[in-house]
Amino acid sequence: MSLPGWLGIDALLRPWAFWLCAALALGALLAALRTGPAVFEWPALAEARRAGARPRDLVRFASRALRLGALLALAALFAGPVGVHRAPPEPGFGLDLTLVLDASGSMRALDTRSGDTWRSRIDLAREVVARFAARRAAEGDRVALVVFGDSAFTLCPLSSDGVLLE
8 A cells, every 4th residue: 555655654564454444434435325314394395406406415415524533544544654763874974085077168068969959968968967966965975076187176075975976
């Protein structure tokens, strides 16, 4: 069973309890739909329909939908939702990595095809460096970037910010 991450639920301790309670809630809804409300027939019902009365009661439908939602939330509660806290890695335990990128004129060549478009080598290298830096920073590493062409220079010093190299 896939749970939405925006709820903060990573797993259920007892998934069978969710399905059992959900089946019971659905059964209760079906039983409520089979039995009509305890009302008296209104003698002027045909006249009321001609005057614009609704054939369905939207308030009654909304009430049942809200009850079903509440029962499903209760079923999720009985199933024991678990949210796993992933703490960021401790600083100082990662690697210090330096990426060296060629930015000479040869990197501007449009000799790489990506899908239907031709792209330069430097554009592809930038994407790879950004993905690599973000992934390594998420694991607690620090990444630096040195660029060379006619001369070499440090574009980004050691940093644990993976977004910095995008």
